[in-house]
Amino acid sequence: MITLLFASCGKPDAPDNLIDESTMVNILTELQLAESEVGRLSLQSYDSAVVAFQFSKAETLKKYGVDSLAYITSYNYYGEHPREFSFIFQDVEARLKELEDQQKGGRIERKENERPTYE
Incomplete structure (x- = not known):
């Protein structure tokens, strides 16, 4: 009985649809x-921004090839496993930094409300 109690208190197994x-x-x-x-878009309302983001998502x-249920399930699973989630976010941060560095290398001066131009 005690073993069952401890087992049920542990972190859940990975779901079948884990990303x-x-x-x-x-x-x-x-x-x-x-x-x-x-x-960065000049949207008229917060609702418009939410709709735009949801479309992008x-x-x-x-x-x-991922459905929203698998995404939410996976996000929650990784949220319950902070070590793995930390590694994921470190990789995201590194990838974003890499993309930023690539853009800076080819960026030409940009004026407000103007699309960036690259060499």
Whole structure:
């Protein structure tokens, strides 16, 4: 009985539809970029921004062949496993930094409300 109690208090097993860490890094990186892009848009309302982000999120999940239930389940699973989630977010941060460095290397001066131009 005590063994059963301790077993039920442990962290849950990985769900069948768990997104692997590498794919999760890709998805979270793209979602961070989408969130940033939506933030730069001059949308009239918060609701418009939410709709724009949700559209980007749906397109990103579709790109990786992941449905929203698998994404939410995986996000919650990794949230309950902070060590793995920390590694995922470290990889996302490194990927974003790498993308930022690549853009800085080819960026030409940009004026407000103007699309960036690259060499």
